[in-house]
Amino acid sequence: MKQVPELQDFIAGFAQANRQAVCGLSARRASRVSDLMVMSTPDTVASRSEASDIGAACHLVKQLCTSSEANEFSMLPANRHLRWLRGRIAIKTAVQVGFRGHIARPLSAVDIDVYRDEHGAPHVRVDGVSQAVFVSLTHKDNLSIAFMSAQRAVGLDYETVKPRSAAFLKLAFTPAELQLLEHIAPPERLAWYTRLWCAKEAVSKSLGTGLKGRPKSWVTTQIDGERLLCHNQWVTTQQTASGILAWTYRTSVS
Ligand SMILES: CC(C)(COP(=O)(O)OP(=O)(O)OC[C@H]1O[C@@H](n2cnc3c(N)ncnc32)[C@H](O)[C@@H]1OP(=O)(O)O)[C@@H](O)C(=O)NCCC(=O)NCCS
Secondary structure (H helix, E strand, O other), X not given: OOOHHHHHHHHHHHHHHOOOOOOOOOOOOOOOOOOEEEEEOHHHHHHHHOOOOHHHHHHHHHXXXXXXXXXXXXXXXXXXXXXXXXXXXXXXXXXXXXXXXXOOOOOOHHHEEEEEOOOOOEXXXXXXXXXXXXXXXXXXXXXXXXEEEOOOOEEEEEEOOOOOOHHHHHHHOOHXXXXXXXXXXXXXXXXXXXXXXXXXXXXXXXXXXXXXXXXXXXXXXXXXOOEEEEOOEEXXXXXXXXXXXXXXXXXXXX
């Protein structure tokens, strides 16, 4: 986890780079909200509660969550509690920061209701308004990263780069996808497997379905620098020392 600061820097820089993003929210909302990413770590939880154990999580849920979120939390197995909470803190922080200065009063955490649809995709209700912004969430080890956009549905994925077995490659990628990577030297190819995998996850999240256990239905057909055309949708990937971050904006309706 010592390489996480580089990822954190990238995520902070992403908000800066997107400061000018323009959006049209509901008439009751401000017109300019930056797209941004927020990372939540055990320290994030600890900084809000002086601890990061399960007891602290229950306490924080009472402080930060709506009653329906608290209900969702109570239905989870205990080993999912901290991950769930980190994810909700990341989403709520992204929405709070995004709206800061654009509406009359700062949003508190309980003004933002994060709920999941029947497919598991996260959505937010801000001050009672559904889908005022779009969000996507990814967890890896003890990190959770949220991506918020006021423009359109988004998908985010983060994975560490690691050796992949032949069985995984066969299950995950089509022969044409593997051929796309053939010209890349083996040491760098490992990271590219992860880019392609993250692209599949990000696109499937932006469409609200997830992979549905069929990773080969989400096919990369073109690579342009660090961008991948996956399932006819461009995905941007960023390699940091700790892994690959991939994000996309939904462009199709299916
Ligand atoms: C459900 C799925 C989106 C999970 O993605 P993942 O990369 O495994 O996990 P991540 O941590 O990146 O993302 C988890 C988050 O995705 C979001 N998510 C779940 N289902 C979603 C959906 N249908 N649409 C959009 N987002 C979804 C949720 O916010 C979830 O976090 P939460 O449970 O705290 O709310 C999906 O792509 C999946 O099934 N992955 C399993 C891997 C797989 O299929 N392997 C095949 C073997 S090769």
